[in-house]
Amino acid sequence: MTAILRLESRKRLRGSLLLVAVFAVLSALYFSMFPGIQEEMDALEAAFPEYMFDLFGIEELHTIEGFIAAEIYSFFWSLLVAIYFAYVGAGLIASDVQDRRMDLTLSNPVSRESIVLQKIAALWVPLVALNVGVPIIVYVGALAIGESFNPVALAMVHLLSIPYLLVCAGIGLVLSVVVDHARRARGTALTLVFVCWLVDGVSRVDPEYEWIGAFTPSRYWEETDVLVHEEYAFADAALLSVVFFLLVGLAVVVFVRRDI
Template identity: 75%
Template sequence: MTAILRIESRKRVRGSVVLVGVFVLLSALYFAMFPSLSEEMEALEEAFPAFFFDLFGIEALHTIEGFIAAEIYSFFWVILVGIYFAYAGAGLIAADVADRTMDLTLSNPVSRESVILQKVAALWVPLVALNVGVATVVYVGALVIGESFDPVALAMVHLLSIPYLLVCAGIGLVLSVVADRPKTARSTAITLVFVCWLVDAVSGLDPDVEWIGAVTPSRYFDETAILVREEYAFADAGILLVAFLVLLGVALVLFTRRDI
């Protein structure tokens, strides 16, 4: 009953390890830079226009929390890890359909709903690996340079990012079900996640159009507010979880009705 989950989970191990390794290198670079740059950050904040910091959700760059939130979480986590999960979700079904593996899978006594649910459940591997691995690296890295993070705030930025990453995967999953080719599903999913982030960032600069960003997943995950101000938006995380469940439900309905 869980064969698909086990197989898919094993497939995710290598990519997850590579991603954690990339974050280890990035974290080492930024932590090495911070001691020499921290004294100049206040002058840098005054030199750049305010809209630049609003666009990327940057504040308190002179603190370790603000610096890491800006350099690691605001870009690499929200955009690149979000894109990774969208890409992974977009290949869950379309890749197997394209190489005819899905025909073999469905010839066994397994429902289509179970196929999707087990494939989605296998995303626990990168979710756990990235959130535990990166959180540990960031916490230890800060201690090495004589700084420290509030462990609760650091844990919350990772915990509250999970619904956001699941929504990114859900977007890819829906496209994986409806697209004929995995390349199309993946490229469209990547584009959508990036465009959603861009719409959220740009719309937030003008109060008259800020409402447009309400339809973007990144609007409901504010890494800077969590790390710098220790504000935990549980309601926003709940909205993202509901959005993920809706996307999952749409994918289930479409896949059960699809002719394969």
């Protein structure tokens, strides 16, 4: 009953550990930079136009919370990790259909609903690896340079990011059951996530168009609010969770009705 889940989970392990290693290197780089440029942050903030800070949601760069929120979470996590989940989600079904492995899978006594659910459930591996490994790296890195994070805020920025990352994976999953070619599904998924992230950022610059960002998933995960202001938007996380389950439900319905 869980053979697909076990197989898919093993496939995600290597990539997840590689991502954690990448974040370890990035964190070491940024933490080594912070003590030397901390005193110059006021001048740095004055040198950049205000819309740049609105675009990326940057605040309090002279604090370790604001610096790491800007350098690691507002770009690498909210965009690149989100793209990774969209990319993986887009290949869950489409790659097996393209390579004809799905025909073999469907010849076994397993329902189509179970196939979709087990494949998306295998994303627990990168979710756990990243959301356990990265905060430990960040917390230890701060201590190493004589700084510290509120451990609750650090834990919450990761916990509240899970629904956001799952929505990105859900977008990829829907495309995976609609598009037969894995490359096309993956390319479309990562493009959609990037465009949503960009629209969210650009819409923040002009209050007249800020409402447009309400239709993007990244609007509902505010890393700076969590780390700098310790504001936890549980309602936004709940909304993203609902959207994720709707996307999975849509993917299941489409896949069940597809002729493969």
